[in-house]
Amino acid sequence: MKSATNRIKHGLVLSLAALTLGMAPGFCGEELVPGYVAKNKIQQVATGIEWNTDLNAAEEKAKSANKMILWINMIGKMEGAT
Amino acid sequence: MRAVSLSEEPAFSVLKDDLVCGYRDISKESWAGYSGKHEVGGNAVNTTNGAGPHNLQTFIMASDGTVLTCLPGYWAPQDLVTEIEFAARLNDVYTNPKYGPAQRRLMFRSMHVAHIKEHSHEMSSRSHMQHFDQRYESDNRFRTTDTIKESVKATLGDGTNVPSDAFKTTDILMHERMAKRPFLAYADFDTPRFSDYGRPQYDKNEDQRDPKGLVDKGARSKKDTIGNDPSKKAKRNRMIKNIALQGLRTGLRFAR
Numbered sequence: 001m002k003s004a005t006n007r008i009k010h011g012l013v014l015s016l017a018a019l020t021l022g023m024a025p026g027f028c029g030e031e032l033v034p035g036y037v038a039k040n041k042i043q044q045v046a047t048g049i050e051w052n053t054d055l056n057a058a059e060e061k062a063k064s065a066n067k068m069i070l071w072i073n074m075i076g077k078m079e080g081a082t
Numbered sequence: 083m084r085a086v087s088l089s090e091e092p093a094f095s096v097l098k099d100d101l102v103c104g105y106r107d108i109s110k111e112s113w114a115g116y117s118g119k120h121e122v123g124g125n126a127v128n129t130t131n132g133a134g135p136h137n138l139q140t141f142i143m144a145s146d147g148t149v150l151t152c153l154p155g156y157w158a159p160q161d162l163v164t165e166i167e168f169a170a171r172l173n174d175v176y177t178n179p180k181y182g183p184a185q186r187r188l189m190f191r192s193m194h195v196a197h198i199k200e201h202s203h204e205m206s207s208r209s210h211m212q213h214f215d216q217r218y219e220s221d222n223r224f225r226t227t228d229t230i231k232e233s234v235k236a237t238l239g240d241g242t243n244v245p246s247d248a249f250k251t252t253d254i255l256m257h258e259r260m261a262k263r264p265f266l267a268y269a270d271f272d273t274p275r276f277s278d279y280g281r282p283q284y285d286k287n288e289d290q291r292d293p294k295g296l297v298d299k300g301a302r303s304k305k306d307t308i309g310n311d312p313s314k315k316a317k318r319n320r321m322i323k324n325i326a327l328q329g330l331r332t333g334l335r336f337a338r
Contacts, residue, residue, distance in 0.1 A: 031127065031128045032127050033086055033127065033128065035123045035124050036123065038086050038123070038124065039123045040089075041085075041086045041089035041090075042085055042086060042089075044089045044094070045085040045086075045088045045089045045094070046085070048089075048094065048098060049088075049094075049097050049098050049103050050102075050103065051103055051104060051105055052102065052103065052104035052105075053104060053105065053106060054104070055104060055106075055147060055268065057104075058102050058103075058104040059145060059146060059147050061102045062102040062145035063145045063146070065102065066145070067100065067101055067102050067145065068100075068101055068102075068142055068143060068144060068145065068150070068166075068169060068170065068173055069101065069102050069103075069104065069141070069142070069143040069144075069145065069147065070097060070101040070102070070103045070104075070140065070141070070142055070143075070166070071103075071104050071105065071106075071140075071141040071143060071268065072103075072104070072105040072106075072138065072139070072140050072141070073105070073106060073108045073138065073139040073140075073141070073273065074085075074105055074106075074107065074108065074137070074138050075107070075108060075109050075114055075115070075116070075117065075137045075138070075308055075309040076107060076109065076119075076120075076308055077107060078085055078105055
């Protein structure tokens, strides 16, 4: 009788553990941005900011405007697949 | 890694109004990492500061292309702005004629190290190195890595399990590495070494998730990648070898 109760208890614990693991998102603490939202944001960045692809040209503009340069090395294209 | 976070304020306005912006595609660079390919309409994920260092580097430079600071990997928009403001202070030092080159370099080093203490607790919390990157460092570079706190490293032996809190946060690591690279031109900046920590692959399988956030393993194994994917390279080499062998066989048949 005692071992049967233990089996039920163990079974319940395992079931709860499995349920918890199954429901937990795979990227706890990191927010998933849905594709349609990401698309709008990428378009805003790609079109709302002037992106240079030639560093020399960017330097000329920065010197004449007395601004610093933000330069990104990235895998992919600003307005395309990454 | 994607530009989604740059659309968020305060980063967007600062980039748009206060800086000259530019980018280059590093997909074909031998030192670049790789990840799952994300089309424009694909999902994205806001991750931790410094995640994906081989795939993305953000430089803040003086107008002549001198590197003031460089952020490896993803950075939260508010932390990016904090570092842009810090770079503006370095730019003031760089452009001030009252300082000579040696004094400027000294100030560069001390300002980078001192700025670590100016980071907010929240920024530091957003800068925990990804666990898979920590694992890569402890498994492959335990003796040589600068990502583990020296005080802890001295107490640990090879092959021991390095606790997560033994690793420096990426906001500290970035400034420590920058302090060793005072006022270098972009062309002279050793980006591959500077941004080298963790594994070359950064992937959160954003497009292979269901609405609950769970990864579909079948879809994950079939997805396309972008960057320097070693399995793609091996596949391409096998294909070239097969074509060459086929050509050779055909040539031999004609020769008979």
